[in-house]
Amino acid sequence: MFNAGKQGKVFVMAVLFFLGVVGIIGINTNTTYAAGAVVSNVGIVNYQLLMSQHPDTAKAEEAMNAAIAQAKSDFDAQSVNMNDQDKQALSQQFRQKIEQKQHELLAPINDKVMAVIKSIAEAKGLAIIVDKSSSIYGGQDITNEAGKMLTGK
Helix, strand or coil, X not given: CCCHHHHHHHHHHHHHHHHHHHHCCCCCCCCEEECCEEECCEEEEXXXXXXXXXXXXXXXXXXXXXXXXXXXXXXXXXXXXXXXXXXXXXXXXXXXXXXXXXXXXXXXXXXXXXXXXXXXXXXXXXXXXXXXXXXXXXXXXXXXXXXXXXXXX
């Protein structure tokens, strides 16, 4: 169930989950063509990069790895004399605890990243922000500016 190879995968899956939520915002339908130039009120952001650059992400990953290691240890100790069905139920309980821990650790980081994105969007008059992975062409990339605001660099 839990092994060292999956520790990083759980964290990555959480980041991708939030990335997916933000990434499915939509496609620009408010493009204005003026004097041959495209004026867009769509912003582009690399959400995954911002989440990984946030100063609290390393601490969250460490805490997540510790929680996974503890869950594995607890599972191994508690499941010694259990049948397969009971082990599966216990495994599910530990997965739920890990998911809850993941949410507790990532939600504050996500909130901070989203607040920075929102403040930049409002300041620049951007009506919509789309994840960079969902964009093929156009839009104003605000990733660097958001990264600087998050990291203070």
